[in-house]
Amino acid sequence: MTTKQNSKQRASVAKRTLHYYWQCSKKYKWYAIGAIITTPIVVLIRTSLIQLIFANMIDTISAGLPSDQFVPVLLPQGLVLIGLYLGGSAILGWLRVYWTWKFELKVLYDLGTLCFNAISSQSMRFHSDRFSGSLVSQTNKFIGSFERFFDLLVFEILYFVSMLVSVIIVLAPRVPLFVVGLLVFIGIYVAWSALTFGRISHLSKEQAEAESRQTGQLADSISNILSVKSYGRESHERRRYANFNRASYNAGIAQMSATMKRDLMFNFVNIGIIAILVVFMVIGVPVFGLSISTLILIVTYSMNIIGELWDINGIFKHINRVFGDAYEMTKILDTEDLVQDAIDAKQLTPNKGSIEFKDITFKHADAKNPIFENFSLNVRPGERIGLVGISGSGKTTLTKLLLRFADVQKGEILIDNQNVSEVQQVSLREAIAYVPQETALFHRSIADNIAYARPDASREEIVRAAKLANAHDFIKDLPDGYDTLVGERGIKLSGGQRQRVAIARAILKDAPILVLDEASSALDSESEALIQDALVKLMKGRTSIVVAHRLSTIASLDRIIVLENGKIIEQGTHQQLLKQNGAYQHLWSRQSGAFLDNKD
Numbered sequence: 239m240t241t242k243q244n245s246k247q248r249a250s251v252a253k254r255t256l257h258y259y260w261q262c263s264k265k266y267k268w269y270a271i272g273a274i275i276t277t278p279i280v281v282l283i284r285t286s287l288i289q290l291i292f293a294n295m296i297d298t299i300s301a302g303l304p305s306d307q308f309v310p311v312l313l314p315q316g317l318v319l320i321g322l323y324l325g326g327s328a329i330l331g332w333l334r335v336y337w338t339w340k341f342e343l344k345v346l347y348d349l350g351t352l353c354f355n356a357i358s359s360q361s362m363r364f365h366s367d368r369f370s371g372s373l374v375s376q377t378n379k380f381i382g383s384f385e386r387f388f389d390l391l392v393f394e395i396l397y398f399v400s401m402l403v404s405v406i407i408v409l410a411p412r413v414p415l416f417v418v419g420l421l422v423f424i425g426i427y428v429a430w431s432a433l434t435f436g437r438i439s440h441l442s443k444e445q446a447e448a449e450s451r452q453t454g455q456l457a458d459s460i461s462n463i464l465s466v467k468s469y470g471r472e473s474h475e476r477r478r479y480a481n482f483n484r485a486s487y488n489a490g491i492a493q494m495s496a497t498m499k500r501d502l503m504f505n506f507v508n509i510g511i512i513a514i515l516v517v518f519m520v521i522g523v524p525v526f527g528l529s530i531s532t533l534i535l536i537v538t539y540s541m542n543i544i545g546e547l548w549d550i551n552g553i554f555k556h557i558n559r560v561f562g563d564a565y566e567m568t569k570i571l572d573t574e575d576l577v578q579d580a581i582d583a584k585q586l587t588p589n590k591g592s593i594e595f596k597d598i599t600f601k602h603a604d605a606k607n608p609i610f611e612n613f614s615l616n617v618r619p620g621e622r623i624g625l626v627g628i629s630g631s632g633k634t635t636l637t638k639l640l641l642r643f644a645d646v647q648k649g650e651i652l653i654d655n656q657n658v659s660e661v662q663q664v665s666l667r668e669a670i671a672y673v674p675q676e677t678a679l680f681h682r683s684i685a686d687n688i689a690y691a692r693p694d695a696s697r698e699e700i701v702r703a704a705k706l707a708n709a710h711d712f713i714k715d716l717p718d719g720y721d722t723l724v725g726e727r728g729i730k731l732s733g734g735q736r737q738r739v740a741i742a743r744a745i746l747k748d749a750p751i752l753v754l755d756e757a758s759s760a761l762d763s764e765s766e767a768l769i770q771d772a773l774v775k776l777m778k779g780r781t782s783i784v785v786a787h788r789l790s791t792i793a794s795l796d797r798i799i800v801l802e803n804g805k806i807i808e809q810g811t812h813q814q815l816l817k818q819n820g821a822y823q824h825l826w827s828r829q830s831g832a833f834l835d836n837k838d
């Protein structure tokens with residue numbers, strides 16, 4: 239992509255960022271209006287009127303008035319000065335901060351909700367392509383960027399413009415030539431900032447992206463620290479992180495270099511303003527007949543403007559950073575969800591629990607060939623089927639299509655003759671109890687994790703589900719029992735314990751359809767034997783699909799489907815398939831420890 243195309247894309251994304259800001263801001267606009275209206279008034283009082291009154295008082299004092307006239311002349315001006323400080327600066331200044339703060343808090347709340355809803359509603363394909371750590375970082379940056387944006391608008395941009403206007407109003411009638419010279423240098427300053435904005439904005443975006451990748455890598459390594467240590471790969475991960483860290487550092491150096499070149503030009507502009515100031519200090523009184531108060535105002539206002547001009551460096555830098563930080567999340571907010579409810583989607587109303595995969599074709603977006611092509615499978619109500627086959631045969635993909643984690647390109651998936659693509663996803667998944675192959679728990683209590691399927695469940699119902707899943711015995715021996723926090727992703731529990739908690743959650747859900755994807759793969763032989771009885775009871779009367787690599791877990795099911803390259807190559811009961819002496823019999827013979835006898 240060329241630099242011009244990059245600039246157009248950045249401008250387009252920046253517009254979308256402002257769109258989302260506005261969508262979350264407009265209902266709180268009166269707070270923003272209050273802050274924006276009071277800012278020029280506060281600035282006029284603080285940076286112009288107060289200095290003007292002080293200068294006039296100095297003029298009065300230097301005029302050599304008799305001592306008996308000092309109080310009558312200076313007291314009213316002093317009282318006005320106190321009034322301005324109290325009413326204009328203190329009270330209005332407090333209101334400005336209050337309205338700004340209240341507005342930002344409300345908008346930040348809505349932006350946080352917007353980001354979370356957008357991320358959580360995306361398809362599983364979206365999440366599998368991204369680091370969770372990066373998504374967290376991008377969300378925080380997007381939310382924080384609005385706060386910096388509005389602070390920038392009120393406390394820097396609007397402040398500077400208001401101060402400049404007030405200075406022009408006061409000085410133009412007194413020293414118009416000085417004001418003209420001042421505006422020329424300010425114009426050069428702002429124009430140069432605008433010219434360098436695009437380049438620095440691009441570098442800011444690159445730095446934000448590099449930092450996001452660095453954060454993602456950090457989260458990836460830390461979340462998999464057990465694998466890192468067990469394989470002794472600490473040095474590898476350090477080198478890998480160092481590469482991302484170096485890329486972030488180099489991006490920061492590039493931005494710093496461009497910014498400092500711009501700042502060098504700004505220094506020359508400041509020198510020009512100082513030069514004008516010196517000239518008027520030297521020749522102002524003899525040539526232009528300026529009063530002492532006017533010279534004081536010229537010095538005071540010029541120093542204020544120079545200070546604010548230097549802050550323009552920060553303004554443009556912050557603008558770059560605001561849109562740079564918001565860039566990735568804005569693109570995510572604009573990302574169309576690959577799996578969406580139809581406009582007229584209805585609630586799924588499960589009845590008997592029949593499932594039909596009807597001539598479906600499915601291919602991953604980045605795959606050359608489809609996993610399934612014109613694939614069909616009928617599951618009768620209450621039937622318990624097992625899916626087996628070598629890795630890549632489509633077992634897990636089939637369950638994810640049933641849950642509508644992805645959409646098929648052709649064909650239909652029906653539950654009780656209702657197309658899953660035409661019903662609300664929430665209602666679809668409420669009808670299915672799903673235990674995935676890799677169980678990750680919330681960093682909450684065990685009770686909360688089990689009750690996630692039914693938040694209104696009583697403690698007695700939670701304990702009953704745990705007992706059926708053979709989890710109660712280990713739970714009651716934990717320090718806080720069912721109130722024990724399990725750690726991030728359940729790291730405090732073993733793999734088998736995590737899966738039993740997940741199975742307890744599925745038992746508590748009591749859904750008409752059950753999907754188990756390698757649900758006992760992490761259990762040792764003793765735990766597996768104990769849980770088989772619970773699973774048999776759980777599956778009774780429910781339509782069940784069980785994906786299994788360990789064939790002993792599905793040998794007693796009603797029907798076993800053998801998949802290969804997305805096609806059904808064998809199906810039947812355990813005994814029927816063994817008699818065929820085909821792919822299933824070959825898989826069975828290769829597995830040791832099968833506890834069912836090979837009998838007719």
